[in-house]
Amino acid sequence: MVDGLATVIIIVGLVVGAYGGLMALLDRAPQLPQLVGLAALEVALLVQCVIALGKTFSGERPDQLATFVGYLLTTVLLPPLGALFGWSERSRWGSAIIAGAALVVTILVVRLQQVWHG
Amino acid sequence: MAEHKGHRHTGSGAGKVLIGVYALFALSAGARAGFQITQRFTEAPVAYSLSALAAAIYLVAAVALARGSAVARTVALVCCSVELAGVLVVGTVSYLLPRSFPDATVWSGYGAGYGFVPLVLPVIGLIWLHRTARSRPRETESTSDS
Numbered sequence: 001m002v003d004g005l006a007t008v009i010i011i012v013g014l015v016v017g018a019y020g021g022l023m024a025l026l027d028r029a030p031q032l033p034q035l036v037g038l039a040a041l042e043v044a045l046l047v048q049c050v051i052a053l054g055k056t057f058s059g060e061r062p063d064q065l066a067t068f069v070g071y072l073l074t075t076v077l078l079p080p081l082g083a084l085f086g087w088s089e090r091s092r093w094g095s096a097i098i099a100g101a102a103l104v105v106t107i108l109v110v111r112l113q114q115v116w117h118g
Numbered sequence: 119m120a121e122h123k124g125h126r127h128t129g130s131g132a133g134k135v136l137i138g139v140y141a142l143f144a145l146s147a148g149a150r151a152g153f154q155i156t157q158r159f160t161e162a163p164v165a166y167s168l169s170a171l172a173a174a175i176y177l178v179a180a181v182a183l184a185r186g187s188a189v190a191r192t193v194a195l196v197c198c199s200v201e202l203a204g205v206l207v208v209g210t211v212s213y214l215l216p217r218s219f220p221d222a223t224v225w226s227g228y229g230a231g232y233g234f235v236p237l238v239l240p241v242i243g244l245i246w247l248h249r250t251a252r253s254r255p256r257e258t259e260s261t262s263d264s
Contacts, residue, residue: 066153074145082138089134096135104142 001116002051006109009044013106016041020099023092030086030094041102042079048109049076052116068115075108126250128186128194136246139239140180143232147224148173154221162221168208172224172236175201179243191247198243205229205236 016037023034049072055061062068082101086094129137151169159166179197182190209228212219222231229236 066157070149070153074149085134085138089130091131093131093135097138100135100138 001055001113002048003113005044005048005051006113009041009048009109010106012037012041012044013102013109016102017099017106020086020095020102023095024099025092027092028095029090029092030098034095034098035083035087038079038083038098038102041105042076045075045079045105045109049073052112062116063118064115068112071108071112071115075105075112078105078108128182128191128247128250129184133183133186133246133250136239136243137180137183139235140176140183140243143224143235143239144173144177144180147176162219165219165221165223165226168204168223168225172201172204175204183243183246191251194243195247198240198247201236202240202244205240209237 016034019037020030020034023030052072053069056065056069078101082098086097086101088094089097127133147169151166151173154162154166155170175197179194179201182194182197205225205228208219208223208225212223212226219226224232224236228234229238
């Protein structure tokens with residue numbers, strides 16, 4: 001794992017989550033900024049996934065390998081699924097879905113850090 | 119989907135958030151149960167079977183809410199009721215007889231390991247089914263959306 005990148009992901013995740021939550025509170029359907037936010041999150045998550053899998057294959061691996069890889073793949077899947085699902089709901093609840101996806105990713109990255117460091 | 123007739127579909131609006139949460143829990147509980155059952159089933163067969171059952175119920179609930187037909191509503195109602203009973207029974211047993219669950223399930227400790235979402239989710243599901251049902255026959259009530 002790369003601690004610096006994980007910190008960046010957590011911050012971006014929290015920002016996207018907070019923004020989506022605010023838009024939901026303001027009764028706004030998802031707009032472009034929320035998709036851009038999820039896309040930025042996804043890029044960082046893909047980089048993290050590649051680096052972490054690379055380290056795993058080269059021998060540096062956590063004790064709970066299956067859990068780690070499971071979480072890692074889930075983090076990469078969540079932003080696109082959240083974007084599709086949230087965008088299809090043209091109400092405040094669409095914004096809530098995007099916020100939820102970003103926050104779940106954030107939680108998973110925290111868990112990833114914990115699993116990696118044992 | 120059918121909202122133009124004043125019916126409230128279980129799969130739109132807040133219902134879509136609910137479906138997303140159910141799908142997420144089906145995925146996480148299912149993946150975890152699948153791993154536990156294939157790798158070390160004998161350690162805690164009851165706990166792992168329960169996790170698999172919970173995952174299956176979450177999946178069925180998500181699909182039923184997304185479909186929203188009369189039959190699907192009944193299926194969703196059964197799923198939410200079984201879930202609520204499951205989390206209450208397993209949660210209580212896990213406190214009274216901790217040895218009966220050597221490893222945690224989704225429903226242990228009333229879902230404490232998952233931020234109590236497993237306890238809250240079926241309640242929200244039942245409320246949602248009730249709310250969407252109430253505004254079904256009369257078109258005038260369907261405007262009371264928040």
